[in-house]
Amino acid sequence: MRTAALVILLMTALVLQGVVVPRLEWGGARADVMLVLALFLALHARRPWSWWSGVVVGAACDLASMERFGLFTLTYGLTGLFVATIREYLFIYNVLIQAGTALLAGVATQAAWLVYRSWQSPAGVGGFSHEGWTLIKSALLTALLVPPAHYALLSIARWLGVPDPKYRAARWK
Numbered sequence: 001m002r003t004a005a006l007v008i009l010l011m012t013a014l015v016l017q018g019v020v021v022p023r024l025e026w027g028g029a030r031a032d033v034m035l036v037l038a039l040f041l042a043l044h045a046r047r048p049w050s051w052w053s054g055v056v057v058g059a060a061c062d063l064a065s066m067e068r069f070g071l072f073t074l075t076y077g078l079t080g081l082f083v084a085t086i087r088e089y090l091f092i093y094n095v096l097i098q099a100g101t102a103l104l105a106g107v108a109t110q111a112a113w114l115v116y117r118s119w120q121s122p123a124g125v126g127g128f129s130h131e132g133w134t135l136i137k138s139a140l141l142t143a144l145l146v147p148p149a150h151y152a153l154l155s156i157a158r159w160l161g162v163p164d165p166k167y168r169a170a171r172w173k
Contacts, residue, residue: 002161029137042083043092054080102146106139
């Protein structure tokens with residue numbers, strides 16, 4: 001993984017998350033571009049980078065947010081570590097595997113943030129049924145964003161320093 005490419009990718013994802021995604025909101029639910037990036041790096045980067053990808057993406061989110069430092073680092077870090085650990089058991093170039101992994105990771109991270117928000121400010125959570133539905137919609141939007149995003153990122157895999165797909169069908173060309 002090339003450091004300059006990672007910094008450019010992180011800045012682009014942060015701008016997309018902060019500027020574009022709020023305009024594509026669906027009933028209070030937003031896609032999580034940073035989770036998509038963390039999952040891509042956890043699935044496709046070489047070993048040391050794949051283990052630490054979630055921590056790096058989470059730290060960038062923490063630096064750009066007004067939350068306490070460590071919330072995003074911990075959630076994205078644990079998600080990236082888990083996905084990087086199980087990637088040997090997955091066919092990572094399959095679109096359904098990518099979307100399913102993003103759906104499960106999205107539900108897990110959104111649930112962790114919901115628990116954090118309810119612990120931080122019990123009056124600020126608008127009922128678990130409403131929040132739960134928003135959580136599921138957000139995870140679905142993230143899962144729908146994964147296939148085109150992974151396709152775009154795999155097309156510049158060599159520039160990123162990520163290994164090219166080893167299967168011809170996975171290149172989508």
